[in-house]
Amino acid sequence: MKDPRNMTTGELKNWLADRLRMRGPASADLDLRRDEAPYERPLQLWKTAEGDFHQEFLRAVLALVEEAAAEPWEPESFDQLVRLIEAGRIGEATNALEALAHSRRLLASEQGVQLHMQALRTLLALGWAGSLEFWQAQRAVVGARWPGLIFKGLARHSLDSAFAQLPSLAVDAKAMRQILDLFPGLMRDQKLTLSTLQDLSRSVIIHLSPDSAKFLREWFVLRDAPLLAAINIVHISLKAALAHELGDEFVARTYDAALVGPTERQLQYA
């Protein structure tokens, strides 16, 4: 097999396309035992590319993005193309991907929603943020199947906004799981502590569906940091109530759980 560094522009583009789509001899040497993904060899080439070859490689990648938009690839193949862009941090592809996201061209194909998600995922990975309005608009397109992506897009702008949307994004346990999968990365990227996430979660948990709330609670319990109920309803003692009614001087009492049963809301928390 000819060394891709010695290929013409057309040959390089064809080799890349075949490699990423796992077609023919270009992908034959994939090391299955090492779980080598098709994008890895091109990634190695990109990382060491210099001068003309760097430009040729970039041109080929951008041309493939255009090609994949005009005649959509299979999701598995397009995934490899955008994983190459993501892992290689090929920021020059941002404009092309952004144009795809705004135009929603990928949605025209049968599996277009998945391709659209992959483009959005890659944009976020490249550091592109979009706008709050953009991510709100994307909810109708990919939010049902990939709520985590919307949550991540919103969180890029405002954690409060993202958590405020949590009840409507995490509609069931599966959706909650997908969002929870992003928490470790979120903590790393935004330098968040577990207690910050606890505070944010505590503020919305009563609005979550029972399944989602259960998953969220479990996530914290498994990190030995249970979400303790925030008691914001003050129960006065019987003695204080009587004193108040009888006109005696009101004396604030400490909450005594033994005197009052938990409210329905507290039971939901527990």
Add this chain to the structure above:
Amino acid sequence: MSFQEAEAAEASVVGLAALLRESFSEPAYVGNPYQVYDNMDTDPLIGVVPVAGQPASRLELLMGIAPHRADQDVLRAEALIFCRSHLQEGPPFPDAANTTFGRACSFEAMVKGMADSDSAAALSDARALLRDAIDAPPSPLRFTRQRSDLGDKNLSRYQMWSFPVAAPANPLAEIGPARQEALNILGLGCIALGEEVIGFVHRLPAGTEAYRPTAWDAGFFPWWRSGGRTFRLDRDEYGLREVVHDRIRGEHLVASIDTLA
């Protein structure tokens, strides 16, 4: 039972075995540069001519690559593609459903399994998730946490190579907790120096079979030997029994995932 016998059975493929041998030579594998070819040439599970219910034969390989005899690179590529289309054709491993299997792989290999094409997670998200799971501090909940966080994630990109565990209560006893000894006994010459290696044990989901690997499963992997056992990296000696099976998800783990130090 060799390629030469296959050539003797079909005149149109005469001369291909020598070409195949050269195309598969790997000078960097100093023990035997022709090891990959020799594996395909001598694996007793592979027959000379096609037999129903048996792994693809050597003759089928030679006939498949015959149109490409003029170009050694393409010949080699087509042979590897042939291998890839004949995975898991060896004899089934008995009682796989009731067997606990162990596996060691690189951290990055697992990340690639997790970040599949249907995942909204960036590669960095998948890495963070796996790192979070593996670095979870020792606690009675550690394994529950790992299985919960990785439950619906694929733990490899392609088929898995595993070894049966003798005592599930002591799952990594066969390979030990040390990275280098694990690589040695499992014959994992594909893992580079410095790559993080993780080990885990699992059961197969219902309906998933395990098979004794053939040379087609091994493909271009010179550290493999036929016979159903791994081959040590550090000396000429067989290691553990081995199988291939479809990839599993985190929900099939039966003990915690750990980095092999």
